Amino acid sequence: MPTIGTGIYSIHFPEKQKPSNPNAPTTTTASKHLPKSIQVLEIGGSMAPLWRQYFEDIKKLIYVVDASNLCQISAAGVLFYSILTEPRLQKVKILLVLTKMDYSYRQMRNEALLMLQMSKLQKQIRQQVQIVEASAVTKVGFPEIYDWLQRP
Numbered sequence: 302m303p304t305i306g307t308g309i310y311s312i313h314f315p316e317k318q319k320p321s322n323p324n325a326p327t328t329t330t331a332s333k334h335l336p337k338s339i340q341v342l343e344i345g346g347s348m349a350p351l352w353r354q355y356f357e358d359i360k361k362l363i364y365v366v367d368a369s370n371l372c373q374i375s376a377a378g379v380l381f382y383s384i385l386t387e388p389r390l391q392k393v394k395i396l397l398v399l400t401k402m403d404y405s406y407r408q409m410r411n412e413a414l415l416m417l418q419m420s421k422l423q424k425q426i427r428q429q430v431q432i433v434e435a436s437a438v439t440k441v442g443f444p445e446i447y448d449w450l451q452r453p
């Protein structure tokens with residue numbers, strides 16, 4: 302079922318794992334100031350014609366592409382390009398999540414990036430796009446996504 306409309310979610314960050322050396326410091330001054338939770342607005346793929354209404358006052362943007370859905374990746378790339386060239390999003394930090402990696406074959410990362418024309422896009426846009434492979438089932442990629450969200 303596609304997400305219709307929008308959803309607001311709170312993401313609570315897991316405590317950082319304690320290091321195996323008991324004498325090592327567990328928290329640094331920087332990590333003390335990291336947010337413990339964050340609010341995320343999810344806007345469904347079927348809302349693409351209305352995405353522009355949400356571009357005001359955004360600090361970070363996560364673009365989620367279903368890597369198991371070969372038929373839709375090229376279309377997702379065209380929509381991604383329209384986001385990256387949007388004047389109001391030029392200073393926004395962007396995370397590209399290739400999701401459902403558990404359901405995709407192993408080379409899918411490269412194929413998806415090819416279909417999204419990422420290397421061509423990176424030369425034309427101002428934002429640095431971080432790319433993460435993820436799965437809601439295996440939780441692959443979650444630590445990277447949490448880190449990215451917590452970073453200022």
Ligand SMILES: Nc1nc2c(ncn2[C@@H]2O[C@H](COP(=O)(O)OP(=O)(O)OP(=O)(O)O)[C@@H](O)[C@H]2O)c(=O)[nH]1
Nearest residue numbers: 302303304345346347400401402403404436437438
């Ligand atoms: N195997 C697998 N299934 C997933 C994963 N994430 C979501 N699903 C399943 O995929 C189905 C559709 O969910 P989503 O693709 O998240 O739907 P959606 O993102 O709301 O849809 P749009 O917003 O329209 O793109 C549900 O049955 C989910 O349980 C994943 O990482 N791996």
